[in-house]
Amino acid sequence: MEIILLLFVFVLAAFLGFELISKVPSQLHTPLMSGSNAISGITIVGALLASGHQDFGGMAKWFGFVGLILATINVVGGYLVTDRMLGMFKSKK
Amino acid sequence: MEIILLLFVFVLAAFLGFELISKVPSQLHTPLMSGSNAISGITIVGALLASGHQDFGGMAKWFGFVGLILATINVVGGYLVTDRMLGMFKSKK
Amino acid sequence: MEQFINISYIVASVLFIFGIKMLGSADTARKGNALSAGGMLLAIVVTLLKQGIVDFPMIAIGLLIGAVIGGFWAKKVQMTGMPELVALFNGFGGLASVMVGWAEFQRISASGVAGTAVTYTAIVLAVLIGGITFTGSLIAYLKLSGKMGGKATTFGGQKLLNLLLFVILVIAGIITSMNGNYGAFIAVLFVALLLGVLGVIPIGGGDMPVVIALLNSLSGLAASAAGFAINNNVLVVAGCLVGASGLILSTIMCKAMNRTLGNVLFGSFGAAAGGGAGAKVEGEMKPVSVQDAYYVLEAAQSVVFVPGYGMAVAQAQHAVKELGEILEKNGAEVRHAIHPVAGRMPGHMNVLLAEADVPYEQLTEMDDVNPIMSTVDVAIVIGANDVVNPAAVEDETSPIYGMPIINVHEAKTVFALKRGEGAGFSGLVNTLFFRPSTRMLYGDAKETVTSLIAEFKD
Amino acid sequence: MEQFINISYIVASVLFIFGIKMLGSADTARKGNALSAGGMLLAIVVTLLKQGIVDFPMIAIGLLIGAVIGGFWAKKVQMTGMPELVALFNGFGGLASVMVGWAEFQRISASGVAGTAVTYTAIVLAVLIGGITFTGSLIAYLKLSGKMGGKATTFGGQKLLNLLLFVILVIAGIITSMNGNYGAFIAVLFVALLLGVLGVIPIGGGDMPVVIALLNSLSGLAASAAGFAINNNVLVVAGCLVGASGLILSTIMCKAMNRTLGNVLFGSFGAAAGGGAGAKVEGEMKPVSVQDAYYVLEAAQSVVFVPGYGMAVAQAQHAVKELGEILEKNGAEVRHAIHPVAGRMPGHMNVLLAEADVPYEQLTEMDDVNPIMSTVDVAIVIGANDVVNPAAVEDETSPIYGMPIINVHEAKTVFALKRGEGAGFSGLVNTLFFRPSTRMLYGDAKETVTSLIAEFKD
Amino acid sequence: MELFAPLEKEEIETRCALDPVSAQKLIKLGLTVKVESGLGNCSGYKDADYTSVGAEVISDRNSGLASADIVCRVSKPEAAEITQLKEGALHVSFLDPFNEAALLDSFVTQKVKAVSLEMMPRTTLAQKMDALSSQANLAGYTAVSLAAEKMLKIFPMMMTPAGTISPAKVFIVGIGVAGLQAIATAKRLGARVTAFDIRPEALEQAESLGAKALRIDLGGETGGTSQGYAKELTPEQIEKQGLEQAKVCAQSDVVITTAKVFGRKSPVLIKKDTVDSMQRGSIIIDLAAESGGNVEGTVLGEEVVTENGVRIFGYANMEGRVPQVATQVLASNFYNFVEHFWDKESKTLKTDPEDEILKGCLITDNGEIIHERFKK
Amino acid sequence: MELFAPLEKEEIETRCALDPVSAQKLIKLGLTVKVESGLGNCSGYKDADYTSVGAEVISDRNSGLASADIVCRVSKPEAAEITQLKEGALHVSFLDPFNEAALLDSFVTQKVKAVSLEMMPRTTLAQKMDALSSQANLAGYTAVSLAAEKMLKIFPMMMTPAGTISPAKVFIVGIGVAGLQAIATAKRLGARVTAFDIRPEALEQAESLGAKALRIDLGGETGGTSQGYAKELTPEQIEKQGLEQAKVCAQSDVVITTAKVFGRKSPVLIKKDTVDSMQRGSIIIDLAAESGGNVEGTVLGEEVVTENGVRIFGYANMEGRVPQVATQVLASNFYNFVEHFWDKESKTLKTDPEDEILKGCLITDNGEIIHERFKK
Numbered sequence A, B: 001m002e003i004i005l006l007l008f009v010f011v012l013a014a015f016l017g018f019e020l021i022s023k024v025p026s027q028l029h030t031p032l033m034s035g036s037n038a039i040s041g042i043t044i045v046g047a048l049l050a051s052g053h054q055d056f057g058g059m060a061k062w063f064g065f066v067g068l069i070l071a072t073i074n075v076v077g078g079y080l081v082t083d084r085m086l087g088m089f090k091s092k093k
Numbered sequence C, D: 001m002e003q004f005i006n007i008s009y010i011v012a013s014v015l016f017i018f019g020i021k022m023l024g025s026a027d028t029a030r031k032g033n034a035l036s037a038g039g040m041l042l043a044i045v046v047t048l049l050k051q052g053i054v055d056f057p058m059i060a061i062g063l064l065i066g067a068v069i070g071g072f073w074a075k076k077v078q079m080t081g082m083p084e085l086v087a088l089f090n091g092f093g094g095l096a097s098v099m100v101g102w103a104e105f106q107r108i109s110a111s112g113v114a115g116t117a118v119t120y121t122a123i124v125l126a127v128l129i130g131g132i133t134f135t136g137s138l139i140a141y142l143k144l145s146g147k148m149g150g151k152a153t154t155f156g157g158q159k160l161l162n163l164l165l166f167v168i169l170v171i172a173g174i175i176t177s178m179n180g181n182y183g184a185f186i187a188v189l190f191v192a193l194l195l196g197v198l199g200v201i202p203i204g205g206g207d208m209p210v211v212i213a214l215l216n217s218l219s220g221l222a223a224s225a226a227g228f229a230i231n232n233n234v235l236v237v238a239g240c241l242v243g244a245s246g247l248i249l250s251t252i253m254c255k256a257m258n259r260t261l262g263n264v265l266f267g268s269f270g271a272a273a274g275g276g277a278g279a280k281v282e283g284e285m286k287p288v289s290v291q292d293a294y295y296v297l298e299a300a301q302s303v304v305f306v307p308g309y310g311m312a313v314a315q316a317q318h319a320v321k322e323l324g325e326i327l328e329k330n331g332a333e334v335r336h337a338i339h340p341v342a343g344r345m346p347g348h349m350n351v352l353l354a355e356a357d358v359p360y361e362q363l364t365e366m367d368d369v370n371p372i373m374s375t376v377d378v379a380i381v382i383g384a385n386d387v388v389n390p391a392a393v394e395d396e397t398s399p400i401y402g403m404p405i406i407n408v409h410e411a412k413t414v415f416a417l418k419r420g421e422g423a424g425f426s427g428l429v430n431t432l433f434f435r436p437s438t439r440m441l442y443g444d445a446k447e448t449v450t451s452l453i454a455e456f457k458d
Numbered sequence E, F: 001m002e003l004f005a006p007l008e009k010e011e012i013e014t015r016c017a018l019d020p021v022s023a024q025k026l027i028k029l030g031l032t033v034k035v036e037s038g039l040g041n042c043s044g045y046k047d048a049d050y051t052s053v054g055a056e057v058i059s060d061r062n063s064g065l066a067s068a069d070i071v072c073r074v075s076k077p078e079a080a081e082i083t084q085l086k087e088g089a090l091h092v093s094f095l096d097p098f099n100e101a102a103l104l105d106s107f108v109t110q111k112v113k114a115v116s117l118e119m120m121p122r123t124t125l126a127q128k129m130d131a132l133s134s135q136a137n138l139a140g141y142t143a144v145s146l147a148a149e150k151m152l153k154i155f156p157m158m159m160t161p162a163g164t165i166s167p168a169k170v171f172i173v174g175i176g177v178a179g180l181q182a183i184a185t186a187k188r189l190g191a192r193v194t195a196f197d198i199r200p201e202a203l204e205q206a207e208s209l210g211a212k213a214l215r216i217d218l219g220g221e222t223g224g225t226s227q228g229y230a231k232e233l234t235p236e237q238i239e240k241q242g243l244e245q246a247k248v249c250a251q252s253d254v255v256i257t258t259a260k261v262f263g264r265k266s267p268v269l270i271k272k273d274t275v276d277s278m279q280r281g282s283i284i285i286d287l288a289a290e291s292g293g294n295v296e297g298t299v300l301g302e303e304v305v306t307e308n309g310v311r312i313f314g315y316a317n318m319e320g321r322v323p324q325v326a327t328q329v330l331a332s333n334f335y336n337f338v339e340h341f342w343d344k345e346s347k348t349l350k351t352d353p354e355d356e357i358l359k360g361c362l363i364t365d366n367g368e369i370i371h372e373r374f375k376k
């Protein structure tokens, strides 16, 4: 049942994702890409669990650790870069 | 956990519902209202369970039965009326 | 099997999503309705496959009765009677949710094991919202079908009564949620039914479509609550979709009437309170957003443009002509009413409108347009001021008293496009802008008209 | 606590939803990004509250290292280097998903209790998609930063290799899903990494932005898959949102380049296959939808309108003028190039464009516009035919050979607006319409231009 | 009440005071309308057109003048004819009151109420009776159509197989009613139009018709009076203005001047050296010719060709070149005037001397000059 | 090579064959350009303008004619002058070849290559040299500007305080190049325009300029020849057409006719009774006057006022009313012609008689008539 509900959530999120983006001005293509790239760093939550949870040990923990570093780079770097882009975009206007 | 996922589903559905309707031409206001009224007859699924499920007995079953009749009227009548409206709308154009 | 049923529920929900989306546009609406009906059928059929469903005869009888009644009414009803029938159907949907909630409540009570607070809360919500929907829809039905006076009905002490009921509701709701007390539950149901009646009675018949849309949204929410009560995802999703989209729809419908939702629902209370005092107040200049103006224009059947010097300053003539074309395509009758002294030279407006290629047939003289002005849905005043100043016909002390004007103040709605509080050539205050039927669209006329056009083009 | 965490996840997801929506419009983009960052922070913080999270030092170190590296790069990078940095970040995100999947796989293996097929499948998907994302993004990064040749690279047998890898992948994937075989798992990982390289190498540098958008969508899906693997709803939702919106975004970006996604991804294969044969083929008239034309125009820096008799017939001049204004506002340089014999009388176009109030400054003579034609992004031919017929300069046997024309065929993209296959006054076939850079917008010119305007106004 | 419209006597006058449509409307109001035979000859109407709507066509001018309660005419009367009027009668026409003191005295002597069309207040309410506006409007139009007909070139731009014909450059000086209509007409024909006026709001008005406004900083005080007429400029201001204008003139194919200053001789805005700097074949239309001209070298009623081939047209009565419409709108002004003061019950004119409009335009009454500006 | 443009001798001719701009372009091409003194007088150019671009201004017409390899002029030459031309020289002008057989013979005798501008093929390629088009275009414009100037009313609609002035109704018969430009100009000025032609595609073209097309079902075969000229109609067709047109005429303020049938006398489209049914003061401009006129009662070169007050203008050389642009585009046609056949290397004209354009317009060569239609 839980997996079904997750699937439900997945389907609804997919529709929502499609509906959210309709017409993006071309100057925003790159920032939007970059901004949603940062969101895709949500896998950091998984990495947190894997690296810090008691259930995980040995190799698994280290995989999680590597994952955590990578995901953090993605998240932190991603948001900052996007913000910089958008900042320039604004001042250009 | 299950209730949380249901809540999640609820929230996503709410967003989706908001996003789906943006600008409806005024001639379609009534059909749209009527059409989504028919969908709200989905409670028929609940009524089906209540009136036909072994868990339900006594009074509950009868409540379910009444609910079933009402919901069926809503669903069947709702879809048909909407279709009739839309039919006229088209031929008028 | 359970997996299969649930996946089918997902499919059904997807069909509902497409259905609603497609219902929103004229080309696809009918197909959208069919899709959503398909989703419903799917949901019903797979539910029957559920483990534990045993009493098929009962189900068959219920379905049959419902289908016959619903089908018969749907076929029989006249075009004009459709809205009230929808109200009735909607009421039944609400009552069905009440019944589902009640049945679940009964089941739990009968099982002897107390339910969780969450389940009880969900049941309370289902019964509450469903109950309001039921009686509210019934009243709407009665008002629309003329079986009950269409006028807004108010009575003294109504506010107090509402407050009282609200208190009872909260207390009974909390008690039910805590321990499933039957008495409290019945109290909730009772109050809900009463609230539905009291909520809709004060609303006038003209506003019923909005009320039905709102009640429809509520019946969706009731179904969603029932879904929480019996832990059924398709109920939650479909109900919530209807709830959200119905809310948006009622907002849109309000805008098309140049009203707010709050104004529709509680307007008559205000009226009752402020009534009696008939003194002519100055009022204020009420701005309106381009989007709200769009909703009004979109629903208008006849539109009159009244251009003035401001249109020339803004060089808005091409945009005006285009907006006129769009309105015509949208089914409205469009006129351009030219006042003889509009602009700064004789024939100023003619030059501009000819440049924009507005057909001579659409140019209407003041004397021809004034008699029909009260039948006009929207008059759009584009940078005109003196030539639509009602002081010329109403205020004997005005320096322009006696000059014939274009009587836009008689139109149902007036949109006045100006940049700010600027006066016209003669420097007079124009009371038109302060009237209740007038809304200001501030900004350069060309930009305003262009954004209106943008609104029309999605 | 678990409840609280999960509700926070819902809140975080809502923030992501708002964030993505707001990123799509210029006014709100920056705030949207901040919102979504807030959501991310929330998700991270509440995760730390989870029962069972014990190794805080490890987490702290990981977060610190990541934050320092990410922050440093983000601050340091030049404006021009941003796209490649995004590619790199995206690759890391993909690899992180691989790691999460791998860790979960390890955990299950170590726990001794075999996982369910669903979990294994989710892990396989996370590793597969994450792996492709990682190496694919890396290649994109290398290409963009010039550390690797930007050109599309193909080699013989590539197709065969891809096929082989695909077969291995399916087999290994199925084995892993069935029983969690470690070897098969590693095979999946390995193939995924290889596929990422092979998939991106054949794509030219100019198409990289689209590829990154697509890889970004994939990394979202990888996160979503990881969410299924570890049963975490925020991963599922956020990942899926990114997956879906990224897909739409890459489609939009393709349209802005007048390409399809398939053409971008697999174009070079076709080129490799069909290469060599340099024969000049006649081609065909390729229609384009108004929407796709919009995406190209929206991104254009310089636009030339070439009106002809068809514009006059359609009376499209007002619409053309308006489209010109919109394009100018959008940042493009707009010209109207008038051929001396366009229309049916001397000065035909002048009358119409003057009526529509196109400023004289924008009217360009043929001799002035031809030299810059090759720098023009889009030439919009509005019901002109003979005056843009390249036969006049290329085909000595043509009856109009020797007549100077407006050389629109040199522009990067040509949109030709016509009702159908009709010839011009001279009745000649026009090869312009068959050229690869030309797209036909069929229909009455006024209607076509009006719909283009509508596209611009959302 | 009896209203009489006599034949216009001035040779150049092609307009007349009444067209059949307005005559009919006056009759509906309750007036008796008499017109002198041949009234509409120059503006396209025959006597029969008047009789068919119920007006009386009479040949005896004197009896008409003597019996009328209201006399409407275009140009000012001869002094001799005033003496023929009934005491207490109303006489409406252009009067040129600043220059015709003697005429005013005749009205006083005869105890006739004299209304000067020139003095109609320029308020929104009075606009329907404002003959200066209605005529200036047509003058602006005819100025352009005359220029188009006389020019060696054409107005619109044409990109043709035989080369590009560039649009005519037109310069309008003075953006009153006539100037605005000239702008509009020249723009319609496709010219590039530049316009100048000393009143800043007039520049905005020119722009509202698509012209380019020439903005010259004249320094000091400029602008219109409360009545909407232009103030007179200082010599320095005129100097500076001339300089800037000369630049524009030199490039223009057509220059149209419309600047009158009310009650005075019109200012000379275009000096001889400016005219000499203009191109061969270019055209100047001086709409202020009747009040002295805005251009040095203008000769009233004539076309002057300068040495370097510039042609200056100082034609009088430009609106009279389209006499049919000029008469139509003028007659409409007369009708609106009568209608405004008409008392339905008594079927007479209610001429309250406190009325804002009458205060502006009624010069004599009851045997004295009652208008503030002409009181002695 | 030497090119000579002699003075136009016909009194009415205000245009000339060369303006300074085209003269300069010809010189750049490598020709020696001579013009007769006073050439540009009527079209706004002085001799000095020509010399300043490098052309030679000569007073001796005879020597100019005798030494020129190319002679360009507007109107057809006198027979006497042809004998002065060099053998093998090229003579380009309007020739009226259908009516001037004697002239053609003179060219044959003198062994001069005569190009008739009238016979320029109406193909897309030849359009830049098509003088009929470039001139008809201006004739259409001047027809409207003449009408505007002569009319008692105005063209545009004006809703004014003094009543609404309705827009002029204009009817254009014959929608060739001149008709189209007349439509465009009248529309610009704000008139309501109706237009008629026997060729259906011309009706679409009229609509493309915003006119209302009068669609009359004439029955039988109508339409244009392959060259774009109109076919002659049967008497019945003309009858029917007249009937429908009469209805429109009766309501029109201005009627402009442009229907010529190539090489023949123009058809009479507006009969006397139609003219009589028109309103007093309305105006007819007959652009076909030179070839006989489309209107019964047209007198070439004159204004005729009918009994009921309709004014028919049969002026010749209408394009000559805007001589400066007319000369500009005509000279450009000459230049384009020379440039098209110019051989840069040899600096001579390459006149391949198989060329499609020459086949159309070259009448005589090598001492014989080579044009199909004029061969004996």
Ligand SMILES: NC(=O)c1ccc[n+]([C@@H]2O[C@H](COP(=O)([O-])OP(=O)(O)OC[C@H]3O[C@@H](n4cnc5c(N)ncnc54)[C@H](OP(=O)(O)O)[C@@H]3O)[C@@H](O)[C@H]2O)c1
Pocket: C307, C308, C309, C310, C311, C313, C314, C340, C341, C342, C343, C344, C345, C346, C347, C348, C382, C383, C384, C385, C386, C387, C388, C417, C418, C419, C420, C421, C422, C423, C424, C425, C426, C443, C444, C445, C446, E123, E124, E125, E127, E133
């Ligand atoms: N027709 C004639 O021959 C003639 C000649 C001279 C005078 N007049 C007089 O002019 C007046 C004409 O009346 P009317 O109603 O046409 O004009 P008006 O009374 O002068 O009013 C014009 C209005 O347009 C607004 N406006 C100005 N620029 C604008 C822009 N860019 N966008 C939007 N609104 C703009 C101004 O308000 P904001 O400043 O708030 O925007 C103003 O209220 C009459 O009083 C008439 O007597 C007429």
Ligand SMILES: NC(=O)c1ccc[n+]([C@@H]2O[C@H](COP(=O)([O-])OP(=O)(O)OC[C@H]3O[C@@H](n4cnc5c(N)ncnc54)[C@H](OP(=O)(O)O)[C@@H]3O)[C@@H](O)[C@H]2O)c1
Pocket: D307, D308, D309, D310, D311, D313, D314, D340, D341, D342, D343, D344, D345, D346, D347, D348, D382, D383, D384, D385, D386, D387, D388, D417, D418, D419, D420, D421, D422, D423, D424, D425, D426, D443, D444, D445, D446, F123, F124, F125, F127, F133
């Ligand atoms: N300028 C002059 O003085 C003059 C005079 C006479 C002749 N000509 C000749 O006319 C030609 C002018 O060239 P041009 O390029 O302007 O025009 P063109 O070559 O005649 O082509 C016009 C094109 O417009 C299209 N069209 C017609 N109606 C349309 C509508 N409502 N919407 C969209 N498209 C429409 C037609 O194709 P579909 O039918 O497929 O829509 C046709 O291909 C030259 O050959 C020139 O020689 C010129």
Ligand SMILES: NC(=O)c1ccc[n+]([C@@H]2O[C@H](COP(=O)([O-])OP(=O)(O)OC[C@H]3O[C@@H](n4cnc5c(N)ncnc54)[C@H](O)[C@@H]3O)[C@@H](O)[C@H]2O)c1
Pocket: C341, C344, E122, E123, E124, E127, E130, E132, E133, E136, E173, E174, E175, E176, E177, E178, E179, E196, E197, E198, E199, E202, E227, E228, E229, E230, E231, E233, E241, E258, E259, E260, E261, E262, E267, E269
């Ligand atoms: N209230 C009304 O309804 C109404 C009616 C008619 C006119 N008006 C207004 O009255 C004003 C005058 O109109 P008019 O046409 O009778 O004016 P006018 O004939 O007196 O003068 C013509 C124009 O010449 C300008 N001028 C004067 N001296 C000048 C100089 N030295 N250089 C340049 N320009 C100079 C004036 O400013 C005026 O605009 C206008 O603003 C008009 O809008 C108002």
Ligand SMILES: NC(=O)c1ccc[n+]([C@@H]2O[C@H](COP(=O)([O-])OP(=O)(O)OC[C@H]3O[C@@H](n4cnc5c(N)ncnc54)[C@H](O)[C@@H]3O)[C@@H](O)[C@H]2O)c1
Pocket: D341, D344, F122, F123, F124, F127, F130, F132, F133, F136, F173, F174, F175, F176, F177, F178, F179, F196, F197, F198, F199, F202, F227, F228, F229, F230, F231, F233, F241, F258, F259, F260, F261, F262, F267, F269
């Ligand atoms: N190929 C080119 O580039 C080119 C150049 C110039 C003209 N043309 C075409 O040549 C055609 C003729 O042009 P033109 O102006 O020289 O024509 P024209 O002067 O010979 O005739 C004028 C018009 O009168 C019409 N007409 C003739 N008899 C009529 C009748 N009885 N009733 C009504 N109308 C009648 C003709 O159809 C024509 O449209 C046009 O279609 C024009 O577009 C083509």
